Amino acid sequence: MPLKVGSIGYATHQGLGYLLKSFRDAGVVTHPVIVLNGRPSNHVAWYPDSPVISSLRREEEIERIREVCRSVDVMLFFETPFIWQLIPYCRDHGVKTVLMPMYECEPNPLPYVPDAFLNPSPMEQAIYRDGTYIPVPIEDEFQPTVRRTAVETFVHNSGHGGLQGRNGTAELISALQHTKAPFKLIIRAQSKDVGPIDKLDKRVTLIKGTVSREDLYRVGDVFVFPDKFNGLSLPIQEAAASGMALAITNRFPATVQYPEYIPIQPTGFVPTVVFRGFQKVDSAIVDPRTIAEVLENTYGTDVSRYSNAGAEWVRQRRWSELRPRYVEFLERVVSNG
Numbered sequence: 001m002p003l004k005v006g007s008i009g010y011a012t013h014q015g016l017g018y019l020l021k022s023f024r025d026a027g028v029v030t031h032p033v034i035v036l037n038g039r040p041s042n043h044v045a046w047y048p049d050s051p052v053i054s055s056l057r058r059e060e061e062i063e064r065i066r067e068v069c070r071s072v073d074v075m076l077f078f079e080t081p082f083i084w085q086l087i088p089y090c091r092d093h094g095v096k097t098v099l100m101p102m103y104e105c106e107p108n109p110l111p112y113v114p115d116a117f118l119n120p121s122p123m124e125q126a127i128y129r130d131g132t133y134i135p136v137p138i139e140d141e142f143q144p145t146v147r148r149t150a151v152e153t154f155v156h157n158s159g160h161g162g163l164q165g166r167n168g169t170a171e172l173i174s175a176l177q178h179t180k181a182p183f184k185l186i187i188r189a190q191s192k193d194v195g196p197i198d199k200l201d202k203r204v205t206l207i208k209g210t211v212s213r214e215d216l217y218r219v220g221d222v223f224v225f226p227d228k229f230n231g232l233s234l235p236i237q238e239a240a241a242s243g244m245a246l247a248i249t250n251r252f253p254a255t256v257q258y259p260e261y262i263p264i265q266p267t268g269f270v271p272t273v274v275f276r277g278f279q280k281v282d283s284a285i286v287d288p289r290t291i292a293e294v295l296e297n298t299y300g301t302d303v304s305r306y307s308n309a310g311a312e313w314v315r316q317r318r319w320s321e322l323r324p325r326y327v328e329f330l331e332r333v334v335s336n337g
Contacts, residue, residue: 003330006031006072008065008082011043013190013210014159015234019078019100021046022139026319028326031072033065035082041210056082069095073334077114079105087112096333103127103231104163108279116333118326122253123231127279132329136232137319142241148221148307151183151298155220155244157235158189163274164283168226168249171288176201178292181299186220217242222298225249226264226286229272241314245306247294251284259309264294 007029009020023029024047034052036042044052051068053061062083069075069086074096081087081099084107090097097114101124117124117131125133158169169187176185176197187197188207197204216238217223223239224247231253240246240258248254250263266284273280315321 002030003074003327003334004031004072005029005330006033006068006075007078008033008035008075009078010035010037011046012037012041013043015232016078017043018234019136022137022319023076023078023326025139026137026323028323028330029076031068033068069093074098074330076100076118076330084111087114091115098330098333101128101131103279104166104229104274104281106279107277115336116329118329121231122256126253134322134325134329135317136234136237137322138237138241138314138317139319142217142238142314143243146218146243147304148243148245149302149304151221151245151301151303153184153186153220154222154224154247154295154298155186155217155239156188156224157216158187159235164228164272166228166230166283168228168286168291171226171286172224172291173197174288175291175295176204178289179295181296183295183299185224185295188216217244220244222247222262222303224264224291224295226291228283228286229281237317240310241317243307243310245298245303247298249284249286251282259313260306262294262298262303262306264291266290 005028007020010017011034020032024032032047032050034044034047034050036054051064055061066089069090070093072095075090076098078100079102087097098116098118099114100118100120103124117128119125119128119131119133120136122133125131156172158167183203185203186205188211190210197206223244225236226249236246236248246258246261247264248261250265264286267287268285269282270285271280272283
């Protein structure tokens with residue numbers, strides 16, 4: 001009999017929303033619970049017949065989550081169970097719990113320890129060493145159908161800016177003043193905080209709002225992402241899967257996680273706590289002048305070898321390859337004890 005796998009998450013265009021949707025669409029998660037998170041774009045239609053929770057402070061809403069917990073074999077939590085007491089609750093009711101941690105967003109120590117850790121990147125595996133590392137699959141809409149050659153256009157996804165500006169958008173914008181090459185730069189932002197950069201620098205096209213995932217990487221040659229800290233980075237992964245060359249910060253776990261890339265060398269690292277009481281992370285210091293050198297030196301060059309390097313890397317990370325590993329892992333967790 002197939003496993004019944006519950007989960008809790010968002011129905012929004014952001015990392016946690018995409019993770020839950022991907023695992024639900026692949027049939028790994030079978031019983032999702034949707035939490036409204038205050039953003040205007042809650043796409044609850046992605047999950048017909050699933051419970052939708054408007055508040056995690058109402059006892060009747062929490063009980064709806066508990067009902068799902070009692071009905072499944074295992075709960076798979078992405079980053080957070082939202083209510084940490086669900087872990088001992090599940091244990092008391094014979095239901096296993098698995099946490100896919102995001103290292104920079106986990107309390108330290110954890111309030112409750114799940115039965116197993118499912119690590120999405122080598123960074124989490126280095127911290128939660130008793131866990132199992134399985135790469136997060138790349139969805140089929142990201143296809144390396146276009147090989148990038150001579151560089152004319154850079155692309156950067158600011159999103160909502162990232163925790164403490166970790167996506168490096170501010171540093172990238174600052175780098176422009178140190179460049180003269182006539183490249184094009186597309187910045188996509190879901191936040192209003194980017195400012196009128198396209199009015200100040202005619203090389204920049206600023207796209208605000210949400211862009212469909214299949215259209216994110218169809219235009220452009222190099223995905224430039226001078227991020228400061230991250231384990232799993234869906235934007236980098238998706239850009240590589242779409243055949244773009246990568247210009248990213250040269251730090252772990254990128255050094256072991258991605259195919260060939262153009263390194264943006266950090267000048268150092270500073271210990272950072274994203275939230276009080278959370279895991280301490282090493283945040284890269286990225287000098288805008290270093291980013292400028294990469295932009296200048298990469299413009300007009302042939303990046304086909306970087307683009308081609310993603311093809312085999314993508315094949316090994318499709319759902320068709322990784323789904324059996326996830327199912328086997330969850331089955332093993334359920335059967336142990």
